[in-house]
Amino acid sequence: MALNLKRDICFALCLMPTLAWSDVSIKIVDASGQPLSTAVVFLKSPDIISSSRPLTGVEIAQKDRQFIPGVQVVTVGTAIEFPNLDDVRHHVYSFSPAKIFELKLYAQKPEAPVTFEETGIIELGCNIHDSMLGWVLVNDSSIYATTNDQGLVTFPGYKAGDYSIDVWHKNFPYGAPFESFKVQVTDNDSAHTLQLETQGVSF
Amino acid sequence: MTALPRWMHIRLSVRFILITLILLIFIQTIGFWIVQTAVERYVRDDIQHSIAVSERVWNKLIIQNHQQLVEGAELLASDFGFRSAVASKDENTISSALANSAQRIGASVAILVDQQWHLKATSKDDMMKSSKLVSLIDELAATRQEKGEEAYITALYSGAPTQFVVVPVKAPRLVGYVIMGFAIERDMVAEASDLSGIDVVLMSNNGASSVKVMASSDRLEEHFLQDIPGRFFLEDLAFDMRVAQETFVSVIHGQEVIGGFLSLAFMKSLEEAGTQFDELFHQYLVITLIGLVIFAVAVTWLSRRVTRPLERLTDATGALQEGNYDVEVSGVGRMDEVGALARSFDGMRSSIKDQRETIFKLAYNDALTGLxxxxxxxxxxxxLIESGEVSSLSVITINLDRFKQVNDVLGYEMGDEILKATATRLLGEACSAQDKLARVSGDEFSVLVLPSEDTPMKIAQSLLARLNEPMEIDHNLIDLSASIGIASWPIDAQQCDALINASQVAMYAAKRRSEDIISYKSEFVTSTPESLSLLSELRQAVTNNELRVYLQPKVSTVDHRVIAAEALVRWQHPEKGLVPPFKFVPFAEQTGFIRELTKWMIRSLASQWQGLQLGHEVFRVSVNLSTRDLLSPTFPDFVQQTLHDFQVPTTGVCLEITESAIMDDPTFAEQTLAKLSNMGFRLSIDDFGTGYSSLGYLKRLPVNELKVDQSFVFGMIEDNNDRTIVQSTIDLAHNLGLEVVAEGVETEAMYLALRELGCEEAQGYFIGKPMPVEEFIVWRDQWHKEHGLA
Structure with a gap:
C-alpha cells in the first residue's frame, strides 16, 4: 500500500518539468509493439542496489483461497510471513528455482517466515487448491513501479546516468526470468521505450 | 384341327391335379421367397443394428480407456511428489515416476515434455534417443493444438495402435505435459466383440511394411493377414465380404492416424446370423410338404368326384353308340352340374330309345294291320334259319285275288278294311302268335310255319277256308279268294330270301293256274340261277345287236292275203345259239328290262318297216307291249318320235296289249292307250279271254281289235264250249266295232272254221311260223303266189 501511494506521489511529481532532478520514464511495449500495462518495472543502478535493504513485516496472506497480494515485490533477503486467514488449511509451495519451499498443511500462521535469498521470480501455488496462484518478485533493487494503461512508468528524481531495467509481467511463462534492459538517462530525457522479447505476454 | 401339346391329351383329372399342384408349389415358392427375403432383410437389419451397437461399444471402450488414462495421467500430473520430481529436474527420478505411474494405470508408455513440448523424460530409458518419439510428440502436440484438449488421440506407437492422452503438469502454472499411451490390446477387440456379438477386426499399418491384425476370430485374422486392400485404411465402407464361403456384412472405418493407418472392421456372417431362421425355413418346408400332400389328396378326390361321373357318362355314350339304349346312366341323383349333365344325358338316352323303338316299329311293322x-x-x-334251332320251316305266302279290282271298284278305304279283316282272320285262324304272320306287300301275307305245328298244307287249307267265307264290311258282302304258295326250308331253298321267293313263286304259279294252293316245285323257276348274269347278257345282246326280229304272218280270212305280221323277238346268242323268248322275256318283264326290249323292237321295226311294204295297202306290223311299257309316261312320245324318224305312219303299227297288262293299273293304262290311239296307232287286246277284264272296260278302251287266245282256238274243233266262246267273242267284238284276230291256227279246219265265224284275221303255224324278216318277205311272195295273189 505504502509503495503504491509513494508511486502515485512520484507520478504526480513527474509532471513538474522545472525540477532539478531528472525523472526516468520508461514505456513498456510487448513483442508486437503494443503498450503493456501492469508490467512490473525495476530501476537498477549500483547506487540503488547498494542502498537496498531487506524488507521487514512483509506477508502474503491467504484469504478466500487467494494469495493477498497476488504479486509481492521484495528485496533480496526479505523474510515473508504466510498467514492463513481462511478456515481451511493450505499447502503453499514453490518449485521455482529461486526459492523452492513448501509450507505443509497449516492453519493460521506457519511456524517460521520464508526468507528469499536469491533474486528471481517465485511462483506460489497451493497443493490443495490448484486455482491459487501468486508470485514473489525478489530483486536486488527496491525501486520498482507498475505500468499504467499506456505502458508508462516514471521514476522521478534520479540523476542522469546508466541504469538497468528489469521487467516482469504476469503473463511471462513459467520459469521465464526478468527481462533486463540497459538505459542511459539524460537531463530532460523523454520516455525510454522498451520492447519485450519474452513470448506469450500479449493478450 | 391343330395338334394340341402332348400334355393336353392327359386325362382331365390328371391335368386338374397337375395344374393345382403346380399352382400351389408356385404360391408356396413365392411365399418362401418372400419370407426368405424378409428374413434376410431382417437379418441384415439386425446385423446392421448389431454393428451399430458394436461401434458404440467400441467407442465406449475407447472413451473409457481414454478417461481412465486421463484420470491416471491427471493423478500423476497433480501428484506433489511427481511435481517435486519434475521440479527437481532429475531425469532418473522423473523417469521412474513416469514408469511407476504408467504401470499403475496400465499405460504402455508415459512421457514428460515441457510446456514447449520438449522431451524431458520417458517411462523407458531407451526411448529417449528415438527420433520417432520426437516426431510422435510433435504430432501429438499438433493434433492437440488442432482438435483441442479433450480430443481422443490415436497413434501407432511401436507398431501398435495406441490411445494417447495429454495432461498438463502445473506447478502451479503449466510447466509441461504428461503424455500417456495406452496400447489397444486384443482383449479390447474381444470385449467389443463379446458385448455386441459382432466380429471386430482392428488392422494397423505403419505406412511401411508392418501390418498388424487383431481379430475377434482366428479365421478372420488369417483372412486379413493374407491381404488387406489399401482402401480399407482410407475410407468408410459398408459391403458384403466373402470370407471362406461365408458372406459377411461388413462395415469398415479406415482412418489415418499418427504414425500410420488404422482400419476397424465390424463384421457379421449372414449364414451365422441366419442360423436361428433355419428352423423356421425347415418348418415352412415341412408345412409346405404336408400342404402339398393334403392338397394332392383333396384335389385327387375332388377331380375324381368330377371326372368319374364324366368317365361313366363317356362309357354310357359308348354303350349308346353300340346300340345299347338300356344302359344305366349314373349320377342322375347328384344335385350339381354333373348331375344336371347326367340327367339331361339320361333324358336324351330315353328319348333316343323311344324314337328308336318308334322307328323300329315303323320299319318292321305294317301301320295298317299292325302286323x-x-x-x-x-x-x-x-x-331262325341261322340260329339252327329248327331243322326245317315253311313259309306260306297268301295273295288275295282280284284285290286291285276290289280296290278300284270299292275304293281304297274299303280295300284297307278288307286287308285289316283279312289280317284278323289269318291271325285268328292259324297263327296263334302274331309274330308268325306278316303283311309282306299290298295284298300279300306270309305265314311262318314251324315243324312242331301242323303241316304247311293243312295250315294253308284252313287259312284258305277262313278267307273263303264271305266277309261283311260296311254292309257289303264281299267274297274273297286267295292264291297260296308254300315253300319249305331246307328242301325248296337254302337261304331265307330264296325261301320267301320260292313261296312267292309257288303262289304266282297257283295264281297262274287258278289253283288255290301250290307247293313249290323247282320247275316253276326257269332261269333263276342265271338270272343275274342273264340281265347283263341281255344288256350286251342289245348293244351287240344279238337280238333279231321274227315276223309271224297274219292273213285275212277273206282273201288269204298276208295283210299284217306280229313282230317277235329272238335272241341269237353267240354261244347258246337261238334262245327262245320264254327263256328271257318273262325275266325281262320281272326286271323291267322289257322296256328296253320294246324300244329295241320298235326302233328295229321302224327301220325295216319301209322294206315290208307292198304296193298300195299299208302292211301293219304288231308289237307286243308289256305292263311296264304302258306305265311309262314317256313311252308314247318315244314311239311317235321313233316312227317319225323313220317316216313310218302310226297306222302302220299295231300295238298289242294283254288283258292282264291293262288290269295292273287300269286307270293309267287307259290314259296311255287313249294317248296312243289319238296318235293313230292301231290297238289290239292280246290273249283275250284269259284275264278278268270286264266288258265295261273293253267298251271304254280305244282298241281296234281283239286277239282270241289260242287256248280257245285249239279246242274249238273238238270242244263246243270253246267254239261257243270263240263265236261269242267274235260277235261281241263285232258288236263293239272291233275286228278279231285268232291266234294258234294250226290246221286248215281251224282256219276255215274261223273264216266261217267271221273272224277277220288268222295267225298260226298253219299259215306260217315266226321267221326272220328276209325269210318272211320271201315266204310272203311264195304264199301270195300259192294263193294266186301276186
Whole structure:
C-alpha cells in the first residue's frame, strides 16, 4: 500500500518539468509493439542496489483461497510471513528455482517466515487448491513501479546516468526470468521505450 | 384341327391335379421367397443394428480407456511428489515416476515434455534417443493444438495402435505435459466383440511394411493377414465380404492416424446370423410338404368326384353308340352340374330309345294291320334259319285275288278294311302268335310255319277256308279268294330270301293256274340261277345287236292275203345259239328290262318297216307291249318320235296289249292307250279271254281289235264250249266295232272254221311260223303266189 501511494506521489511529481532532478520514464511495449500495462518495472543502478535493504513485516496472506497480494515485490533477503486467514488449511509451495519451499498443511500462521535469498521470480501455488496462484518478485533493487494503461512508468528524481531495467509481467511463462534492459538517462530525457522479447505476454 | 401339346391329351383329372399342384408349389415358392427375403432383410437389419451397437461399444471402450488414462495421467500430473520430481529436474527420478505411474494405470508408455513440448523424460530409458518419439510428440502436440484438449488421440506407437492422452503438469502454472499411451490390446477387440456379438477386426499399418491384425476370430485374422486392400485404411465402407464361403456384412472405418493407418472392421456372417431362421425355413418346408400332400389328396378326390361321373357318362355314350339304349346312366341323383349333365344325358338316352323303338316299329311293322312287315318277317325267318334251332320251316305266302279290282271298284278305304279283316282272320285262324304272320306287300301275307305245328298244307287249307267265307264290311258282302304258295326250308331253298321267293313263286304259279294252293316245285323257276348274269347278257345282246326280229304272218280270212305280221323277238346268242323268248322275256318283264326290249323292237321295226311294204295297202306290223311299257309316261312320245324318224305312219303299227297288262293299273293304262290311239296307232287286246277284264272296260278302251287266245282256238274243233266262246267273242267284238284276230291256227279246219265265224284275221303255224324278216318277205311272195295273189 505504502509503495503504491509513494508511486502515485512520484507520478504526480513527474509532471513538474522545472525540477532539478531528472525523472526516468520508461514505456513498456510487448513483442508486437503494443503498450503493456501492469508490467512490473525495476530501476537498477549500483547506487540503488547498494542502498537496498531487506524488507521487514512483509506477508502474503491467504484469504478466500487467494494469495493477498497476488504479486509481492521484495528485496533480496526479505523474510515473508504466510498467514492463513481462511478456515481451511493450505499447502503453499514453490518449485521455482529461486526459492523452492513448501509450507505443509497449516492453519493460521506457519511456524517460521520464508526468507528469499536469491533474486528471481517465485511462483506460489497451493497443493490443495490448484486455482491459487501468486508470485514473489525478489530483486536486488527496491525501486520498482507498475505500468499504467499506456505502458508508462516514471521514476522521478534520479540523476542522469546508466541504469538497468528489469521487467516482469504476469503473463511471462513459467520459469521465464526478468527481462533486463540497459538505459542511459539524460537531463530532460523523454520516455525510454522498451520492447519485450519474452513470448506469450500479449493478450 | 391343330395338334394340341402332348400334355393336353392327359386325362382331365390328371391335368386338374397337375395344374393345382403346380399352382400351389408356385404360391408356396413365392411365399418362401418372400419370407426368405424378409428374413434376410431382417437379418441384415439386425446385423446392421448389431454393428451399430458394436461401434458404440467400441467407442465406449475407447472413451473409457481414454478417461481412465486421463484420470491416471491427471493423478500423476497433480501428484506433489511427481511435481517435486519434475521440479527437481532429475531425469532418473522423473523417469521412474513416469514408469511407476504408467504401470499403475496400465499405460504402455508415459512421457514428460515441457510446456514447449520438449522431451524431458520417458517411462523407458531407451526411448529417449528415438527420433520417432520426437516426431510422435510433435504430432501429438499438433493434433492437440488442432482438435483441442479433450480430443481422443490415436497413434501407432511401436507398431501398435495406441490411445494417447495429454495432461498438463502445473506447478502451479503449466510447466509441461504428461503424455500417456495406452496400447489397444486384443482383449479390447474381444470385449467389443463379446458385448455386441459382432466380429471386430482392428488392422494397423505403419505406412511401411508392418501390418498388424487383431481379430475377434482366428479365421478372420488369417483372412486379413493374407491381404488387406489399401482402401480399407482410407475410407468408410459398408459391403458384403466373402470370407471362406461365408458372406459377411461388413462395415469398415479406415482412418489415418499418427504414425500410420488404422482400419476397424465390424463384421457379421449372414449364414451365422441366419442360423436361428433355419428352423423356421425347415418348418415352412415341412408345412409346405404336408400342404402339398393334403392338397394332392383333396384335389385327387375332388377331380375324381368330377371326372368319374364324366368317365361313366363317356362309357354310357359308348354303350349308346353300340346300340345299347338300356344302359344305366349314373349320377342322375347328384344335385350339381354333373348331375344336371347326367340327367339331361339320361333324358336324351330315353328319348333316343323311344324314337328308336318308334322307328323300329315303323320299319318292321305294317301301320295298317299292325302286323310285322316284309323286312321284319324276313329277319325272323333269317334268324331262325341261322340260329339252327329248327331243322326245317315253311313259309306260306297268301295273295288275295282280284284285290286291285276290289280296290278300284270299292275304293281304297274299303280295300284297307278288307286287308285289316283279312289280317284278323289269318291271325285268328292259324297263327296263334302274331309274330308268325306278316303283311309282306299290298295284298300279300306270309305265314311262318314251324315243324312242331301242323303241316304247311293243312295250315294253308284252313287259312284258305277262313278267307273263303264271305266277309261283311260296311254292309257289303264281299267274297274273297286267295292264291297260296308254300315253300319249305331246307328242301325248296337254302337261304331265307330264296325261301320267301320260292313261296312267292309257288303262289304266282297257283295264281297262274287258278289253283288255290301250290307247293313249290323247282320247275316253276326257269332261269333263276342265271338270272343275274342273264340281265347283263341281255344288256350286251342289245348293244351287240344279238337280238333279231321274227315276223309271224297274219292273213285275212277273206282273201288269204298276208295283210299284217306280229313282230317277235329272238335272241341269237353267240354261244347258246337261238334262245327262245320264254327263256328271257318273262325275266325281262320281272326286271323291267322289257322296256328296253320294246324300244329295241320298235326302233328295229321302224327301220325295216319301209322294206315290208307292198304296193298300195299299208302292211301293219304288231308289237307286243308289256305292263311296264304302258306305265311309262314317256313311252308314247318315244314311239311317235321313233316312227317319225323313220317316216313310218302310226297306222302302220299295231300295238298289242294283254288283258292282264291293262288290269295292273287300269286307270293309267287307259290314259296311255287313249294317248296312243289319238296318235293313230292301231290297238289290239292280246290273249283275250284269259284275264278278268270286264266288258265295261273293253267298251271304254280305244282298241281296234281283239286277239282270241289260242287256248280257245285249239279246242274249238273238238270242244263246243270253246267254239261257243270263240263265236261269242267274235260277235261281241263285232258288236263293239272291233275286228278279231285268232291266234294258234294250226290246221286248215281251224282256219276255215274261223273264216266261217267271221273272224277277220288268222295267225298260226298253219299259215306260217315266226321267221326272220328276209325269210318272211320271201315266204310272203311264195304264199301270195300259192294263193294266186301276186
Amino acid at each position: 310285322p312287315n316284309r323286312l321284319s318277317f324276313r329277319q325272323k325267318v333269317a334268324d
